[in-house]
Amino acid sequence: MLILNCPYCGVSADETELTAGGEAHLTLATVGDDDAAFEAYLFMRKNPRGVHFERWRHANGCGKWFHAARCTMTLEVFGTYSAQTSEPPQEIIDSIKARRPDWALSDWMGTGKGDAV
Amino acid sequence: MYSAVSALNGVSNVGFATVTEMGLCGMITLRGDLADAKLAKVITSATGADVPAQRRVTTSGDHAVAWMSPDELLIMLPHDAADAMVATLTEGLSGQHVLVVNVSDARGVFTLSGDGARDVAAKLAPVDFATDAFDINDIRRSRLAQVPAAFWMSAPDTITIVAFRSVAQYVFDVLSKAVAQGSEVGFH
Numbered sequence A: 001m002l003i004l005n006c007p008y009c010g011v012s013a014d015e016t017e018l019t020a021g022g023e024a025h026l027t028l029a030t031v032g033d034d035d036a037a038f039e040a041y042l043f044m045r046k047n048p049r050g051v052h053f054e055r056w057r058h059a060n061g062c063g064k065w066f067h068a069a070r071c072t073m074t075l076e077v078f079g080t081y082s083a084q085t086s087e088p089p090q091e092i093i094d095s096i097k098a099r100r101p102d103w104a105l106s107d108w109m110g111t112g113k114g115d116a117v
Numbered sequence B: 001m002y003s004a005v006s007a008l009n010g011v012s013n014v015g016f017a018t019v020t021e022m023g024l025c026g027m028i029t030l031r032g033d034l035a036d037a038k039l040a041k042v043i044t045s046a047t048g049a050d051v052p053a054q055r056r057v058t059t060s061g062d063h064a065v066a067w068m069s070p071d072e073l074l075i076m077l078p079h080d081a082a083d084a085m086v087a088t089l090t091e092g093l094s095g096q097h098v099l100v101v102n103v104s105d106a107r108g109v110f111t112l113s114g115d116g117a118r119d120v121a122a123k124l125a126p127v128d129f130a131t132d133a134f135d136i137n138d139i140r141r142s143r144l145a146q147v148p149a150a151f152w153m154s155a156p157d158t159i160t161i162v163a164f165r166s167v168a169q170y171v172f173d174v175l176s177k178a179v180a181q182g183s184e185v186g187f188h
């Protein structure tokens, strides 16, 4: 059972209180963007085996959206953080690196060398 | 003219704990910046209770103010006092970015009382109801079996439960089943 700490109300919420919101930190395509940008925004999603950043909503709870960093293989949770950010904060990056020394944010962003593990 | 009626008209069920629908209860949702000093002042002067800390409930006489989220309070008071309270708060907070709505008739309120109250709640919600994790005047929004609900430890051995009125019968039925004699847990 996945358990995430909601950064807004501070409870440890199990997944039956939560709604999954998919990949975090998407770039919104808008007026004037080309078809490729819209395709990327609407359809293209990462599917990493390892570290992943996601949006979750504390639906059966305070109702707030927040972000979570976790490992898709082990369900290890590296941390949760505010929804009001467009990238993971340094403390989350640090806690991931403490557990996955070879990992880099650029791996997840798709600008790095290989698979994020 | 019409008379207000609560969802289940005060029905109750006695098992190893007691479930009671509380009849008419006044409830007001207030959304705004809870850290704002003026808002705090208006709430305290209107209700007598301070703005509660995270997941806490403050009380003053028959008024209670519950923390529902970082920008949401639930004010509980006598049913017939709700409209006047909405007017007072709206007036006091004019010019501020807030929302004050009488939601009394959109909710159902239940109490779960008796020695087994914590055990019954723990059967139905993914929440730690141990005394050290859930003390008097703590409030926790979660789910009660399949529907959203808020749990408030309103007195020793009494949990007040607020749910949507549309699911009041479900809430009563599932609580009634959970208090059935012979299904005692004896954990808490």
Ligand SMILES: [Zn+2]
Residues within 6 Å of the ligand: A006, A007, A008, A009, A010, A011, A058, A061, A062, A063, A064
């Ligand atoms: Zn929450």
